[in-house]
Amino acid sequence: MTNTHLKPIHLITAFIVIVLWGMxxxxxxIGLKGIPPLLLAALRFTFVAFPAIFFLAKPKVELKxxxxxxxxxxxxQFAFLFSAIAVGMPAGxxxxxxxxxxxxxxxxxxxxxxxxxxxxNVIGIFIASLGLLLLGSASITNSAAQVSVAGFGLTLCAALSWACGNIVSKKMGAVNMLSLVAWSALLPIIPFLLLSCLMDGVAVxxxxxxxxxxxxxxxxxxxxxxxxxxxxxxxGKLLAALPTHVVAPLSLLVPVVGLTSAWIILxxxxxQTQMIGALIVMAGLLFNVFGQKLIDALREK
Incomplete structure (x- = not known):
């Protein structure tokens, strides 16, 4: 039977993941200061795939x-995300x-x-949309408006790509996540290299x-x-040890680490507008995860 309580080992594991993903x-x-975005993506996936695929069995899913x-x-996702940060989207x-x-x-x-x-879900999406609109308007008021707007739009495209991958993952069903990450990293390496050569130039x-x-x-x-x-x-270990509804909300702490580390390091x-927008987006995310319990409790009263 799956445990429903967070033990100290679970909290430590979650903390490590949140920090790794937030940073x-x-x-x-930092990496994009010396390497073009699509080349950086190619190198990232090269070392995700190799040598891992020699030790991990191919995931049991259809090739398509x-x-x-x-x-x-x-x-x-990473073509859009790396490009967004490269054109000026703040990391946080x-x-x-x-x-x-x-x-x-x-x-x-x-x-x-x-x-x-x-x-x-509906209320959470509405709240977060207001926050995203505020963040977008804050970008337009910056001196480098076009770059900021482009970065903002590319990041949203990255989010949509991630969501599409989530839908595919749901379609595939239960699968070894580490194996899936390693083997799926094989496919984009060559396209990233070719696109980098085309857009940045072979010499670069x-x-x-x-x-x-x-x-x-x-x-x-x-x-x-x-x-x-x-x-x-x-x-993956957290998802295997605990119910999804216990693990999933922990990912909401990733942007907290992202914003904090970007402030400290970069x-x-x-x-003020961006701060308000960020808080509204976080409120929307939180309501999307926890809001139904509040709504149900109010209905019972």
């Missing part, structure tokens, strides 16, 4: 679903806006699988590879090893 955005920002999952989660805000995937997932599940939207790609810095190497190792393989492995700060 991920700051590390991406593996390809679609890799296209959405692995390729599209990226960690928050990316959580819009939760609402995209709910909406897509309703359209594709006929899942009924709960009142908490070659120079980036032959003059790679220690900081860039450590960035790639963090993104592939810590954030991907270790993060997903520990998260000196990123939010203006």
């Amino acid at each position: 991920n955005f700051v590390v991406i920002k 679903w593996l390809v679609i999952y890799a296209t959405t989660i692995s390729f599209a 805000l990226a960690s928050l806006v990316l959580q819009a995937q939760a609402f995209f997932t709910v909406g897509l599940a309703a359209l594709i699988f006929g899942d009924r939207l709960k009142p908490s 790609v070659w120079h980036s590879l032959t003059h790679i810095s220690l900081t860039a190497v450590l960035t790639i190792l963090y993104l592939s090893g810590a954030a991907s393989l270790i993060g997903y492995t520990l998260w 000196d990123e700060s939010l203006n």
